[in-house]
Amino acid sequence: MAGLTVLVAAGLAISEMTASADPAARPTARPSAAASCAPAADGPSGPPGTPKPTTVATLRMAYQCILDHTYIGPVIDDRVLFAAAFKNVTAELAKRGLDRSVATLPALTGRRGADWDAFATTYQTLLDALPNDPALRQALAEAVIGGMIAAIGDDHDVWTGSFHGSPAGYTLGILPGSSGRATPNIRDAQPPFYVLKVEPGSPAEQAGLKPGDVIEAVNGVPLVVNGMVSPGVLGWLQPTTADPVKVTLHRPATDRTWTAELRPASPTPAGPRTPPPVTVTLIDGGVADVVLPDFMPGRADEVLQKLAALRKTSDVRGVVLDLRSNGGGRAEEVAKLLGAFAHNKITGWSCPLHGPCTPDRTDDTTPLLNLPMVELTNSMCASACDAFSSAVRDLKLGKLVGERTSGIVAGKPSAYVLDDNTSLVLVGQHQLGADREILDGIGVAVDYNAPLTAEALSKGTDPAVQRAVALLTS
Structure with a gap:
């Protein structure tokens, strides 16, 4: 049995980094020195403050913070970080129908300072060629940081900014599970996909769903096609609107198959959820x-x-x-x-x-x-x-x-504050078992x-x- 969680990252609305006819009025793409990220004072979760715009200067701070504080930061080739960042940027542009000829990664040498300058210049040129849309610019900044973090290859390194401003989530009250071992790729989940837990008082409980009910289809579309779970269909089980969700289920204990219409509960309130008790x-x-x-x-x-x-x-x-x-x-x-x-x-x-x-x-x-x-x-x-x-x-x-x-195991994480009031949570050490065996990935x-x-x-x-x-x- 494995449970699978879908995390949805959303962009932040910002008001800076706007294009200007006067080059001197634009944020410089070649800052002379990178401000240092500071250790968060309130522990590994980072600062709870309201995020501010993620500027080019913020991106450089994040870049340097990753090099200084991650496990492989001292030895990683910075070109790997920039390639992953720019890959994300071009994917974001393509998704929005905004690809531009200037969106081409410049020649990089492996010299960290010079490579940053080359990347930042190209990035700013790209911003100048795009519509003056704060949400777009924030989404591109998020793509840059997300790409660099992904290139590190440690699942415990995260940026809190990618979750600030996310739309409030509705809930059906279903905690799903599947056969086989969980992996980051949902397509690796092994059917059947079933209800692992039902939250008390939730739409799922009110509709009579019980643990063990196998989810066969959502809104009339099979959840498993050609032996693989469909991420799009699974996404309906974590709704972002109040639209009803029709779930077709099979109960092994009674051999009953039926379709239940669930009306998502109100958006989850902001702030931490009450954890389940021991x-x-x-x-x-x-x-x-x-x-x-x-x-x-x-x-x-x-x-x-x-x-x-x-x-x-x-x-x-x-x-x-x-x-x-x-x-x-x-x-x-x-x-x-x-x-x-x-x-x-x-x-x-x-x-x-x-x-x-x-x-x-x-x-x-x-x-x-x-x-x-x-x-x-x-x-x-x-x-x-x-x-x-x-x-x-x-x-x-x-x-x-x-x-x-x-x-999915790493050493102790530490949070570092960026100048947009978000934080990078980074791991500087790896965790081994008592017998010094590698656990991560195994x-x-x-x-x-x-x-x-x-x-x-x-x-x-x-x-x-x-x-x-x-x-x-x-």
Whole structure:
């Protein structure tokens, strides 16, 4: 089983970088010195302020910030960054029917300062040849930064500006899943595509959808064509308008096929969503079933407090730690929760491109639970969840049941503020497992394969939990 998320980036409206008949009135394309990006004062998420126009000077700041603070920044050929940036720019122009003859990448030499000057001059010439449309200019600036970040090849490097100003999203209340392992390319998803979770009170719940219902078509168009999931059809499940969405479903438990019309709920409000809670319940054989949705701040304490409360009223003999679809979070939370199962252990390594690695260790201030543990994983156990799972395996803290983790893992990110009040979140080190194995792109293999299928969900069974309980009670 794998869940798939579609992120939609939108441009920002701006009022600067307008063309002028007077060259002296235009922002210079050849700034004499690049201002430095500054570390964000409020942690790895970056500044929350309102974005300002992304100017040519901002682009140079982003370029230099990437070279200074990413893992491969010291050795990357800057021509790779500029080629990716200009590829994005020309794609944006073509999409809008605005391609221009001046949109040609100039000769580059590999000398970083000279290459920036050549790129910036061409970029400004292109802006001068285009309509004086602030939204267009912002979209092109976004294309430049997005291209440079993509060229780095690290899925944890992001620009917060690409999400500022995005249109408010409507919701159907469906968290979809698919067979196979999640990858960045949605076409790699393996059918069937099904309902993994239904949000309480959502249009999906009101229409009677249940976990395990297989999504066969949306608005009359098959979701899977020639064995591949269609991104366009899938996009209807994450609507941006209030238009009704017709979903054709098949329920394996009853062999019923029907079409439900869902009316999207109002746009999601601005600001952070309330995260799903940690749940701790007692199941067969005195086993505590712990569902941990992420490793955000405070999660380890939440798990331990709820476990302690359960142990006051029940004889708990083991723990099933369900990290399926855990999207990751903070390394400190990983260290604290691992400290409940072992002390004085190296759990992983943070490594720069050159030089010695720094060990990551258990938080030994956490009292030991002294309970056997089985961890449940799947292909959406990512980032900090990858790191936690590798430590469980390498340190032999428990068995892994379910499916291989995502392999989307990096070192600790840091945020750097740009002059448009956005930030670049960049990773300067790579994360290795406790045995110094590479995790990124590979993930962590399980001891027992037990995928959560549409059939199992529809029938209300969970093979992974059943296997975990059997391991803890045998």
